[in-house]
Amino acid sequence: xxxxxxxxxxxxxxxxxxxxxxxxxxxxxxxxxxxxxxxxxxxxxxxxxxxxxxxxxxxxxxxxxxxxxxxxxxxxxxxxxxxxxxxxxxxxxxxxxxxxxxxxxxxxxxxxxxxxxxxxxxxxxxx
Numbered sequence: 001x002x003x004x005x006x007x008x009x010x011x012x013x014x015x016x017x018x019x020x021x022x023x024x025x026x027x028x029x030x031x032x033x034x035x036x037x038x039x040x041x042x043x044x045x046x047x048x049x050x051x052x053x054x055x056x057x058x059x060x061x062x063x064x065x066x067x068x069x070x071x072x073x074x075x076x077x078x079x080x081x082x083x084x085x086x087x088x089x090x091x092x093x094x095x096x097x098x099x100x101x102x103x104x105x106x107x108x109x110x111x112x113x114x115x116x117x118x119x120x121x122x123x124x125x126x127x
Contacts, residue, residue: 027109031097033070034111038093039082040068046086056085 043053043064050068054061058081066072067082074082074093083090101107 028073029070030111031109032067032073034097035074035079035093036068036070038095039064039074042086042088042092043068046088048086053082053085057081 043050048056050061050064053059054064057064057078059078063072063078067074067078079090079093083093096112098110098112099107100110
């Protein structure tokens with residue numbers, strides 16, 4: 001509420017832990033993209049279609065597509081379902097994503113060894 005009031009009165013974006021809301025969204029989007037790239041890579045390595053993975057993980061196929069395309073950030077429960085359905089360590093799905101603490105002003109996500117970016121213009125069930 002206070003952040004909304006600050007934005008309304010001062011005209012500046014709200015801050016959370018020293019980080020502007022736009023920055024938080026950008027970081028979250030990059031995390032979602034990396035998670036999606038990892039998910040797609042592991043799914044393909046296991047030889048599963050989106051439909052097969054969805055059935056094994058008790059999720060809808062559109063959820064798999066949205067996660068792979070970085071349109072949704074996975075909850076921890078979803079990540080565990082996906083890892084279990086593919087019989088992999090959940091760490092594989094967050095490979096290359098890290099957090100650096102930043103004290104009072106907040107930390108930063110860091111990305112190592114970038115996973116190859118896939119062409120997101122393909123079909124919904126890229127195998």
